[in-house]
Amino acid sequence: MDRDATGAVDRVPHGGEPDPSILEFSANVNPRTPDGVEAVYAAALEESRRYPDDGYPGFREAAATAVGCRPTQVIPTAGGLAAIRLALEATVDPGDEVLVPYPSFGEYAREVRLQGGRPRFVRHDELTAIDPSRYALVIVCTPNNPTGEAIDPAALASFADRCREGGSRLLVDEAFLGYTDLPSMAGRPDVVVARSLTKLYGLPGLRAGYAVAAGEPREALAVTRPAWSLGTPAARVGTHCLADREFVRETRERVARERVWLRGRLEPAFEVAPSDAPFLLCRPERESVDGLLERARAAGIAIRDARTFRGLDAHVRIAVRDREDNERLRAVMLDD
16 A cells, blocks of 8 residues: 555445435345355354454355365455455555556556556456556456446457566456356466455345465465455355355346346437446436436435446446336336
8 A cells, every 4th residue: 555645545436325215226236145144144143253264265165166266266355345455455566557447447546546556547348459568457347347248258368368478467357247157267377356245145245255366466465465354254154155056047047137128128218238247337318317316316216327437427327136126217217
């Protein structure tokens, strides 16, 4: 962390509605959780009377199985953002240039600046065509947030090879990749993967995630990681969720089905971007963003003002939930 940067870096706006009476479409969180989570959490509370095993063997094994890497390559963290910060702390020095996609997750640029680095922005859909050799780190988000499309795995693998040849570290944020059947980049040389459990498994307040790295990057992250980086409840519930492959399969099928349904209902009143993720980026064609946000809020629904993302000036982002919730959102957005 660069002390000189901390006074000049602001917080980043996010979705997420704290009022439980408001229907939540502003954060991209699964409305369902795996069976048995409550019992696992209750048992973990009793275990929390002792410090967790800092090796996290069960969690590492479950995460490794989920993404296809070795357990030793898994670095437990308190959420995906903690994995991103850990990767930057271990890689970026003051003055380093970091390639950052836009429009994309606002925390990337903030975290780069907190390390004293200089973010250099490029459109997310042009990033893999850039020469990465001048950058200390390159950040990729797949599927990209808030636009929703995933990067072609072959193109990403080729770009990872170019990053390695040019001496650049590649950080791949796979927070939403679990919603697809696309392969993870976990375990590739000189690539750090950041994963979040809390979106796919519907537990954003649990703060569970992990990084995956091999070779020298893995050693750097392992040394940098704080002791007891994952609380016992998060580790136990995370292990339980990661093992539930049927839940993941059902979630992928449901989200894909509901995403097609919702997109079809919103067009042509909205320009809706294609998406591989559990959300849709929409541009209103018949009213202002402010008007839409106000109407939705008055109807008890929170949607994300996507104008807070670099490069977007007239968009909202909506989560994809269950049919009953999606129908309620559709009626409000179309004002019928």
